[in-house]
Amino acid sequence: MVERLLRAPGQYWMLAGMWIRSTLAYPLSFALMMVTGVLITITDFVAVLLMFSHINAFGGFSLAEMALLYATSSLTMGIADLLTGSIERVGRRIRSGSLDAYLVRPVPAFIQTAADEFRLDKVGRVLQALTVLVIALTQIDVDWTVARGIMLVVGVVSGALIFCSFFTLGAAFQFIAIDSAELSNSFTYGGRTLTQYPLTAFGTDVVRAVTFVVPLAFVNFYPVLFLLGKQAPLGLPSWIGLLSPVAAAVMVAFAALGWRGGLRRYRSTGS
Amino acid sequence: MGVYWAIAVRSFRRFSTYRMATVSGAFTNSVFGFILCGVYLTLWHERPGLGGYDVNDALTFVWLQQGLLLPIGIFGASTTIELGERIRSGEIAVDLYRPTHLMVWWMSMDLGRAMFQLIVRGGVPLLVGALVFDLKFPSGPVRWLAVALGLVLGILVSFGIRYLVALSAFWINDSRGSEAAAMLLSLFFSGTILPLVVFPGWFGEFARATPWAGTLQVPIDIWLGRSPNGIGGALLFQLGWILVLLLAGQLLTQLAMRKVVVQGG
Numbered sequence: 148m149v150e151r152l153l154r155a156p157g158q159y160w161m162l163a164g165m166w167i168r169s170t171l172a173y174p175l176s177f178a179l180m181m182v183t184g185v186l187i188t189i190t191d192f193v194a195v196l197l198m199f200s201h202i203n204a205f206g207g208f209s210l211a212e213m214a215l216l217y218a219t220s221s222l223t224m225g226i227a228d229l230l231t232g233s234i235e236r237v238g239r240r241i242r243s244g245s246l247d248a249y250l251v252r253p254v255p256a257f258i259q260t261a262a263d264e265f266r267l268d269k270v271g272r273v274l275q276a277l278t279v280l281v282i283a284l285t286q287i288d289v290d291w292t293v294a295r296g297i298m299l300v301v302g303v304v305s306g307a308l309i310f311c312s313f314f315t316l317g318a319a320f321q322f323i324a325i326d327s328a329e330l331s332n333s334f335t336y337g338g339r340t341l342t343q344y345p346l347t348a349f350g351t352d353v354v355r356a357v358t359f360v361v362p363l364a365f366v367n368f369y370p371v372l373f374l375l376g377k378q379a380p381l382g383l384p385s386w387i388g389l390l391s392p393v394a395a396a397v398m399v400a401f402a403a404l405g406w407r408g409g410l411r412r413y414r415s416t417g418s
Numbered sequence: 419m420g421v422y423w424a425i426a427v428r429s430f431r432r433f434s435t436y437r438m439a440t441v442s443g444a445f446t447n448s449v450f451g452f453i454l455c456g457v458y459l460t461l462w463h464e465r466p467g468l469g470g471y472d473v474n475d476a477l478t479f480v481w482l483q484q485g486l487l488l489p490i491g492i493f494g495a496s497t498t499i500e501l502g503e504r505i506r507s508g509e510i511a512v513d514l515y516r517p518t519h520l521m522v523w524w525m526s527m528d529l530g531r532a533m534f535q536l537i538v539r540g541g542v543p544l545l546v547g548a549l550v551f552d553l554k555f556p557s558g559p560v561r562w563l564a565v566a567l568g569l570v571l572g573i574l575v576s577f578g579i580r581y582l583v584a585l586s587a588f589w590i591n592d593s594r595g596s597e598a599a600a601m602l603l604s605l606f607f608s609g610t611i612l613p614l615v616v617f618p619g620w621f622g623e624f625a626r627a628t629p630w631a632g633t634l635q636v637p638i639d640i641w642l643g644r645s646p647n648g649i650g651g652a653l654l655f656q657l658g659w660i661l662v663l664l665l666a667g668q669l670l671t672q673l674a675m676r677k678v679v680v681q682g683g
Contacts (some may be wrong), residue, residue, distance in 0.1 A: 176595060183598035187605065194611040200618045202464045330442035333449040341453050349456035 162262035181268040206348030211286035218280035219367035220342040223306030225273040231314045238321040244416030302370030305391035312402035322409030365394035422526040429530025444542035447484040454480045469615030478554045481547030485540035498580035502593030568637040571656035575632040578663025588674040609635035629659040
């Protein structure tokens with residue numbers, strides 16, 4: 148088990164590297180895709196900027212604090228999309244039966260589907276989110292402590308893992324319902340849109356749902372509240388953000404079970 | 419004329435076969451609808467009457483927008499993307515053999531697709547939204563007629579833009595770059611990221627004059643009864659852009675015919 152996990156990054160990198168070399172064969176097209184990818188994700192933030200031409204605070208959050216939410220949301224989603232976003236292509240392989248090839252190779256099918264058509268241009272979105280994060284942090288007077296520093300790093304890693312789990316669960320569901328690729332967009336891209344805003348603005352029912360049912364609040368909201376020293380909603384303790392790794396671990400476990408269950412259901416096309 | 423009708427009908431039927439995709443798409447639209455309603459409720463709570471919309475206008479905008487994204491083709495539509503791919507692969511040669519007009523052929527395909535998606539994908543989110551929120555609906559048959567007309571014209575404006583983008587493949591061999599750029603402009607200026615009435619100052623004036631405004635913002639304003647120049651002005655605005663775009667499309671088609679070199683294979 149441990150040995151298999153240790154081998155995974157190398158195997159992933161080998162497959163991703165193959166796709167990187169193939170993409171870089173068309174440098175102009177690569178540059179265009181990267182630039183437009185960055186511009187398309189930044190439109191979300193432009194929407195927030197346009198809102199702030201009319202308002203001074205959104206649900207009790209200033210523009211700089213909104214930028215921090217946007218940056219952490221895009222960063223976690225960007226990392227997850229870069230590493231596992233391609234997994235949603237599995238539906239095509241299920242339909243055509245070409246998933247068979249993945250099952251006979253000496254690399255886990257999960258790693259092969261996650262690295263399928265690895266798109267290096269998605270790095271642009273991660274860098275863009277990092278830039279906004281740095282700018283936002285210089286604009287906000289964070290009372291830095293060791294706990295808050297750790298929270299920022301741990302929060303980003305946990306958030307990325309939660310989004311990775313959604314991508315994987317969405318792909319696993321495609322084994323049951325083919326053509327359902329768009330369904331997982333509700334949780335992945337929908338989750339990104341939701342976490343760009345202070346969740347308390349959506350009402351206590353939504354906060355309860357994204358805390359206890361679909362743990363999107365742990366992606367960035369609770370870690371950011373901890374960073375800013377703001378009160379947590381629902382009477383939860385202010386250190387609730389430190390539980391992000393627990394939420395991520397639960398989601399990863401669900402995703403692993405889901406993926407295994409899906410793969411076991413796979414019946415090839417017989418062609 | 420008969421042949422184009424036949425194409426549109428078959429295109430309609432073709433898109434009606436992807437049932438699971440339709441269900442999951444409508445679900446996703448509804449999830450986004452609820453998220454955006456939360457955002458707009460907060461925004462209009464802080465600034466009531468923002469952009470001349472009241473809260474009900476803003477919420478109705480959300481559900482109309484979610485339902486219209488796919489039919490109008492805000493992110494691009496599979497028909498015009500297919501056209502771009504056919505130009506890249508050289509299959510366009512088959513289309514050019516046909517004794518029909520290239521642009522009208524693809525327009526019929528696109529209208530057939532749009533009509534199916536309008537009925538199924540447009541209806542479901544609106545129904546979900548109306549169950550939860552107090553949404554606005556047009557009053558009287560004349561308003562409904564204007565809405566229907568505005569929607570068809572919106573699809574045609576969008577087709578006009580997407581056709582030009584697809585045809586760019588004749589010159590640059592790969593329309594995917596221009597499709598991505600076109601999607602960015604479309605997201606921004608159609609009112610998808612935020613209603614155009616919220617855009618401030620001269621930037622707002624500019625955004626509301628672009629052809630993309632005619633795809634989404636203008637038909638929704640007709641529905642809400644918030645067209646700044648009345649329903650007539652709104653429809654004329656759309657018609658004007660359709661004229662310009664289709665003329666450009668016709669011109670570009672002729673230019674492309676003159677230079678077309680179908681790649682071997």
